[in-house]
Amino acid sequence: MNRLLKWLILLGFFLGVAQPLGTSTPPTPVLAETRAAPAPQYTQSDPGSYFYILFVQWVTNTGLTAQPADTAVVYGANTRVTVPMTAVNQNGWFNASGNRISSVSVNEYVNGSWQAVNVGTSISHSEPTSSADVTLPAGLSVGAHYYQATLHYQNGDVRYSRVFTVNVTPQAVPATAITLAPQYPSILWGESTQVKATLTPENATTPINNWTTSLGSLDRTDSSLVNLTTTVPASATDASLKNEGTTASLHATSNGITGTTQVTVGGITSQTLNEGATLSYHPTALDHLTGVAGTPTYTWHLYNANNQAQSWPNGSVTNQPTLTVPNASMALDGMYFQVTVSWQVTAGGNTTTINRYSNIAQLHVNRQSAQLIAVPNMMFAKANGQDPTVEDFAGTTPVVLRLKNTSQNQTSQAYDGNNANFLSVKGPQWSLAVAFTPFRQTASNAFLGGQTSTAIGQFNLSLNGQNIAITGDGNNHPVLTNQTRDLNATLNTNTTVTLPNGAVKRGTYQSIATWTVTRAPQ
16 A cells, blocks of 8 residues: 555656746836836745645745736826735645745835835735735825835745836826927928927827828927928929918827918018119028038029019129119019029039029019109308399399308208208109299399399209209209109209399399109109
8 A cells, every 4th residue: 555655656746747837027018117127125036836746735835926017007196006926835745834925025115225115915825826915005106116025934934026116107188289380480492390399288298199291291200399391393483483482281189189380381472662772682591401511502583474584683682692682673573583592412422413492472663753852942142151232233244143051050850941952852763853933022023133034043053063054044944864863962052043234123032943853764
């Protein structure tokens, strides 16, 4: 009988051995946040194992067969995390000298050291193992928490777990609004710009899950930042470019909320100026070109309505980032303009020309009427500054009177009939004429000398270095013709009036000057 029992036991040893359980650590779940785990406080114990002899007796080696797994949870003030683990009991031969788990303690790695944690424990025995669940304190803070469990047995044995992690992530905060902001709201064709999305509220955690654009392509840097890139048109003078710029509409979506912004592709806008004014136009799209090598070439083009190239007016600057067109004429009204930028890039021995194009915008010129701003009162006297006498007209030669300098104590303000001898005309194209009536005595209205023919004066207007002869016969006589710039000038004392001699009466004599400005050429 004993020999049979021994044989049966030996047979059971070889045939009834169960494979050790839990000899490898279970897979670690993907965590919302990863950090390097600290070194364990205690060296991890060898895994537990057991086998069954002829379905009669368990033979065990204490230790963990199921290690505590890493866990990821969302923060909650009342959230508790339960960590299960399984360990082998040591039952001995035929239930003699049993050694079960009596308790479990847990330490947490905090601020560089391991500290005991007050946990709840639930132990359930089922031969040959025990399930030991520990419940961590509620309301774990956001971040990674590192723990190591110690299993205490009835006979004083201890076994140590692996270091396991509980990663606590913030609660999701949905976005209520999305604001999109392009780095450059206006770009040339072929250029790019970043577009950034900002969520409201600031602590929103819902990601931007979709970006779209009506024009160009998007390169997504991260969930809140993309690059919008446009292509170079096949033809720089394509009719589709004749516009105020093409709008690229961008949209970003998060939590069912959509934000929208626009980028104008083309870079220039139509310009309106007054006739005779100077156009100085610098589009901001030229200030942020990408990939420029060396000094780029700027070319401003002028087209008619049929896209035929035209010549800019003399004096225009058309090879700089700022387009300058002086003294704009009505011939520019309705024309179209465009800028192209080019530079060369050399790579691998090959040189490539890079081109960027604007849209084709229109020029508008407002026709301006010339305006007569100021005309002078003219006081005449003899060369010595004294008023003429009756005796001065009794001689045999005509009397020459010179314009008085009456500008003393005058302000800079110009007005109609000013005493500063100031003459002012504003406008892009104009001609100026004046009519002087024959001199009459202010008291009696009698002509100077008593006869109309002898009352005619000969005026010499000294203006801007010119001497302009005018007959005082009451008719319009040209002063300046076909002028293209504003006039701001002062008649100097070389301005004279020549009066015929003859019998005159004492008194004050006056000629009425009528100044007329007309548009020229007509």
